[in-house]
Amino acid sequence: MPRYDSRPFPATPARRPRASTIARIGALLATLAACVAGPLAWAHGDVTPQAVDTTGLPALGQEWRDENPFRAHQRAVTIGTSAYNQNCARCHGLEAISGGIAPDLRKLDNECAAIKDSAKKAACVKEIDDFFLTTVRRGRTRNGAVYMPPFEGVMSQEAIWSIKAYLETRRDKPL
Numbered sequence: 001m002p003r004y005d006s007r008p009f010p011a012t013p014a015r016r017p018r019a020s021t022i023a024r025i026g027a028l029l030a031t032l033a034a035c036v037a038g039p040l041a042w043a044h045g046d047v048t049p050q051a052v053d054t055t056g057l058p059a060l061g062q063e064w065r066d067e068n069p070f071r072a073h074q075r076a077v078t079i080g081t082s083a084y085n086q087n088c089a090r091c092h093g094l095e096a097i098s099g100g101i102a103p104d105l106r107k108l109d110n111e112c113a114a115i116k117d118s119a120k121k122a123a124c125v126k127e128i129d130d131f132f133l134t135t136v137r138r139g140r141t142r143n144g145a146v147y148m149p150p151f152e153g154v155m156s157q158e159a160i161w162s163i164k165a166y167l168e169t170r171r172d173k174p175l
Contacts, residue, residue, distance in 0.1 A: 110172055129164065
């Protein structure tokens with residue numbers, strides 16, 4: 001009776017990959033890196049911000065407001081919707097629903113919604129307004145990487161507060 005090797009395949013000597021195989025793998029890795037890096041660079045502000053037409057809104061002047069003066073102002077919400085879609089949605093998601101690149105802005109003032117005391121709730125909303133304004137004006141940078149570009153000098157105070165008025169209509173938890 002013939003004897004069979006119990007191994008499923010016969011042993012083969014180890015081979016080194018050919019230079020052409022290494023070149024193909026290198027090209028594939030470079031292509032994958034470009035596919036990943038391209039959208040990330042685009043998502044982090046390398047796109048020219050779009051102008052925001054604030055016609056129909058009262059002028060707010062040179063001094064930056066501490067709180068959103070356009071809260072529940074219908075014209076501001078309309079302008080803010082357009083401004084958000086043109087300048088913010090690529091990172092923060094359509095209708096402020098994040099796809100994971102940047103924070104979900106519907107949750108921006110969720111902590112305020114849970115506060116029962118009206119004075120404390122108002123203070124919380126004011127603090128969130130300040131945080132929002134500071135972030136949009138100055139941007140966010142960590143360890144030299146720009147996570148959000150600054151929009152001061154690019155967008156007017158009226159445009160920025162209009163975006164906040166829009167976001168307030170998209171809240172995850174209504175106040």
